[in-house]
Amino acid sequence: MKNSFPKSPLPTPRVPTNTSDASTLNSVTRAVISTEYASLRYNKHCPSGMYVAPSSDSILVWDAVLFVHKGYYAGSVLKFTITFPENYPDKQPTVRVLTDIFHPLVESQNGMLNLMARFRPWRPKEHRVHDLLHFLKAMFKVTVLDHINELDVVNKEAFML
Numbered sequence: 001m002k003n004s005f006p007k008s009p010l011p012t013p014r015v016p017t018n019t020s021d022a023s024t025l026n027s028v029t030r031a032v033i034s035t036e037y038a039s040l041r042y043n044k045h046c047p048s049g050m051y052v053a054p055s056s057d058s059i060l061v062w063d064a065v066l067f068v069h070k071g072y073y074a075g076s077v078l079k080f081t082i083t084f085p086e087n088y089p090d091k092q093p094t095v096r097v098l099t100d101i102f103h104p105l106v107e108s109q110n111g112m113l114n115l116m117a118r119f120r121p122w123r124p125k126e127h128r129v130h131d132l133l134h135f136l137k138a139m140f141k142v143t144v145l146d147h148i149n150e151l152d153v154v155n156k157e158a159f160m161l
Contacts, residue, residue, distance in 0.1 A: 025059070025060065025086060026086070029084070029086060029088050032088060033084055033088060036129040036130070037052075037059075039129075039130065040129070040133075044130075045130040045133075047136075047137040049066060049068070049137070050065070050067075050133060050136070052064040052082075052133065060085075061082070063079070064079070064080050064133075065077060065079050065080075066078045066080070066136060066140075070142075071140055071145070073101075073103075078140075080097045081098065082094070082129070082132070083095075083096070089127075092115060092122035095112070095115060095136065096110070096112055096113070102155070102157075102158045103140075103155060104156075104158045104159040105117055105139055105148065105153070105154060105155070106158075108158075112154075114152055114154045115135070116152060117149065118131075118135040119135075
């Protein structure tokens, strides 16, 4: 049977070191985010070509990188951050693409990703971080790009191309 754990262990999530962040972050949110990060070790939870780690400053911010191997964006290395609200999982995280990219679902001014294309509405009992990560990878696949709903587009120019 194939081992589903990565060869190198994932970093242990840190509790916020910022005292104001630590005092306002409730224990449920901290536990949920820590558990979801730990679950990325399971087979298929973290997409291939993607690497994720909590920020050293706060468990509410994760840094990630995606290596795109196929499709229109093949060869791209994309950096992004996932920011969790203090009432996660009740409210969805936000994703900001840090790499300058021309994509229909990414706002050109600030790099914010429109998650409504996949999570409309966000369902806290169904949606998890691994669902979000798989959507991040899928949004660069030709089959997904060719079927984006125009209502979800935040970069009209990229959509027209």
